[in-house]
Amino acid sequence: MIVALIIMAGVSSYVTILSTQKRNSSLSKHYSIGQNVNINDVSLNVESLRYDIRGSASNQLKSGYQYLITTVVLTNNLASNFEMMPLLYFYIKDGQGNIYNVSVADIYGEQLTGPILPGESVREEIAFEVPINVDKPTLYFQRGTPDHAVVAFDLFK
Numbered sequence: 001m002i003v004a005l006i007i008m009a010g011v012s013s014y015v016t017i018l019s020t021q022k023r024n025s026s027l028s029k030h031y032s033i034g035q036n037v038n039i040n041d042v043s044l045n046v047e048s049l050r051y052d053i054r055g056s057a058s059n060q061l062k063s064g065y066q067y068l069i070t071t072v073v074l075t076n077n078l079a080s081n082f083e084m085m086p087l088l089y090f091y092i093k094d095g096q097g098n099i100y101n102v103s104v105a106d107i108y109g110e111q112l113t114g115p116i117l118p119g120e121s122v123r124e125e126i127a128f129e130v131p132i133n134v135d136k137p138t139l140y141f142q143r144g145t146p147d148h149a150v151v152a153f154d155l156f157k
Helices: 002-027
Strands: 030-032 036-039 042-052 065-076 082-084 090-093 099-103 114-116 121-131 138-142 150-154
Touching: 065 082, 065 114, 090 121, 099 121
Parallel strands: 030 150
Antiparallel strands: 036 042, 042 065, 065 121, 082 114, 090 099, 090 138, 138 150
16 A cells, blocks of 8 residues: 555655656747747737727726736637636746736727637737836746646847
8 A cells, every 4th residue: 555655655746757858848939029829729929019008997907017018919729719818828028037927008909808600810919018118028928727838028139
């Protein structure tokens, strides 16, 4: 019985190490604006980015901050619906490692949270509130589970 527990613990540790290595190797993949990237069961393209310093009556920017707004196209390559959740799947990390989550901003279209049918694409803007002098912003896409790849789009030149 003790031998069986030791074997199970060893297998569990090995699987954890492999999972961590897989995630860490995915983190090393950086792409540029305009590149189309296949990520398991979806395709993602960051078409463009823009900055906006205008808030609105309901969405005031913090002093010294601006909106970094990305336009992304996400295509569902699954045989079933893909649940799009920008708030959970996207974030910005700057050159110092600071994280910026999806923010509410005045954007040109609506933001989808919900299903994308098989074979369909969604083009939408996703906004982040970042410092005006943000250094080396990078957009990350991660489905939120350990077995899904993490990809990064460098938003700087």
